[in-house]
Amino acid sequence: MNGVHDMGGMQCFGPIDTDAHAPLFHNDWEKEVLAMALAMGATGTWNLDQSRAARESLPASYYLNAGYYGIWLAGLESLLITHELITEAELHSGTSQSEPRSVKRVLAADKVASALAAGAPVDRATSAQPLFSVGDTVTVRNLHCPTHTRLPAYIRQRAGQVFRIHGAHIFPDAHALGQGEDPRWLYNVRFDNQELWGDQATTGHVHVDCWEPYLEATKPENVNS
Amino acid sequence: MNNNETTAASKASKPTHEHTHDHEHSHLDETELRVRALKSLLSEKGYLDPEALNVLIDTYQHQVGPQNGARVVARAWTDSTFKQWLLEDASAAIASLGFTGRQGEHMVVVENTSDVHNMVVCTLCSCYPWPVLGLPPSWYKSAPYRARAVSDPVGVLAEFGITLPTGKSISVWDSTAEVRYLVLPEQPANTEHLSEQQLGELVTRNSMIGTGLPDPASAVSQ
Structure with a gap:
């Protein structure tokens, strides 16, 4: 989705507040939101890509003003309603008005440490061979996916070199739509700053992880020697 | 989609230019x-x-916090075999120190050298290597950092008070997948005599994201 969350290259946000001693949480409710989002994620009702999709689908003005945990809160509320764990009326009243739905699991306090330590790896076996090799020049397709994607706008139609192959990973564009894991090869692609930002850019590179469906082989006449 | 928008829109604050502290409190x-x-x-x-x-x-x-990452860095500075393992298979090397799990399942360590300085961002959200650095600091999650880290890394570093030597180029790593990046900073000069634990105290959080450098001044107080 072409949304305000896709911020790479925007110049309109002013200076960075670099305060190294800023607290991780500004209010106690932020801690509760973090914990609720993790605990509800652990019920297995939705996947990580669906959580990201929910946050990115928030109204742009809200996304830009709500702060990180404000975004998490609204994303969580949206997921709870979309997946029918609660109703709008229950959300507004704060009290249960219907039988709870069954969830796959409830994260118990004594299972938190082991659940966090295990994490949720996303690398998967695939019978497909990778289309590209390290060193290949690839061009990012001109995709404008209207739903969740992890292709940032600033690399569209730009050429870079395959720097590393991470393996086959769950494909977020499909996973966010509930279409299964659909593992695809994941490449780290290295772009020259000039390719991304023009001739006046300082020397250097930006590395972006790109799934194979985002990429195509660069036509030979477009390859810079 | 309708649900998403109804929910958030009905809850959204509507900040205006006349926003006052009272409004913020309420x-x-x-x-x-x-x-x-x-x-x-x-x-x-x-x-x-x-x-x-x-x-x-x-x-x-x-x-969980940056003290974990600092242990990884200090070990790499003092143990070349570990460092090689870290650069080849960061997830396994980091797991050997006990740091695993959520938001660190697929780790890659990028090494600063005399030629290259590395800096990590997530332009699309705020992906961050939790097992080694804890939760992301405010600035990492902020719009200006997410926006400009990729297009103006020199300017961003200047805002953090960092000016790199001429000729050193910057590689920025945009965390668009579930791979999480940790910067291995260069060991400061004249710290070879320090113990692994003392070296760990020089390793700042920002130095492992690439918006800072290890702080040799920390060693003086040891």
């Missing part, structure tokens, strides 16, 4: 009540264990 109180109500609802439904929330908060507030 907005915060409103959010606090909203969070309290949601927690109570989800507990009543039996979807979550309130005690698990306390454990989660304690974990990320007190147990």
Whole structure:
């Protein structure tokens, strides 16, 4: 989705507040939101890509003003309603008005440490061979996916070199739509700053992880020697 | 989609240029009540264990943090075999020190050298290597950092007070997948005599994201 969350290259946000001693949480409710989002994620009702999709689908003005945990809160509320764990009326009243739905699991306090330590790896076996090799020049397709994607706008139609192959990973564009894991090869692609930002850019590179469906082989006449 | 927008839009604060502190306070109180109500609802439904929330908060507030990453860096500085392992298979090398799990399942360590300085961002959200660095700091999650880290890394570093030597180029790593990047900073000069633990004290959080450098001044106080 072409949304305000896709911020790479925007110049309109002013200076960075670099305060190294800023607290991780500004209010106690932020801690509760973090914990609720993790605990509800652990019920297995939705996947990580669906959580990201929910946050990115928030109204742009809200996304830009709500702060990180404000975004998490609204994303969580949206997921709870979309997946029918609660109703709008229950959300507004704060009290249960219907039988709870069954969830796959409830994260118990004594299972938190082991659940966090295990994490949720996303690398998967695939019978497909990778289309590209390290060193290949690839061009990012001109995709404008209207739903969740992890292709940032600033690399569209730009050429870079395959720097590393991470393996086959769950494909977020499909996973966010509930279409299964659909593992695809994941490449780290290295772009020259000039390719991304023009001739006046300082020397250097930006590395972006790109799934194979985002990429195509660069036509030979477009390859810079 | 309708649900998403209805929910958020109905809850969204509508900041204006006339925003005052009073408004902010009432907005915060409103959010606090909203969070309290949601927690109570989800507990009543039996979807979550309130005690698990306390454990989660304690974990990320007190147990996990950049001290973990600093141990990884200090080990790499003092043990070349470990460093090689770290650069080849960071997930396994880091796991050997006991740091695994959520948001660190697929780790890659990028090494600063005399020629290259590395810096990590997530332009699309705020992906961050939790097992080694804890939760992301405010600035990492902020729009200006997410926006300009990729297009103006020199300017961003200047805002952090960092000017790199001429000729050193910057590689920025945009965390668009579930791979998480940790910067291995260069060991400061004249610190070879320090123990692994003392070296760990020089390693700042920002130096492992690439918006800072190790702080040799920390060693003086040791």
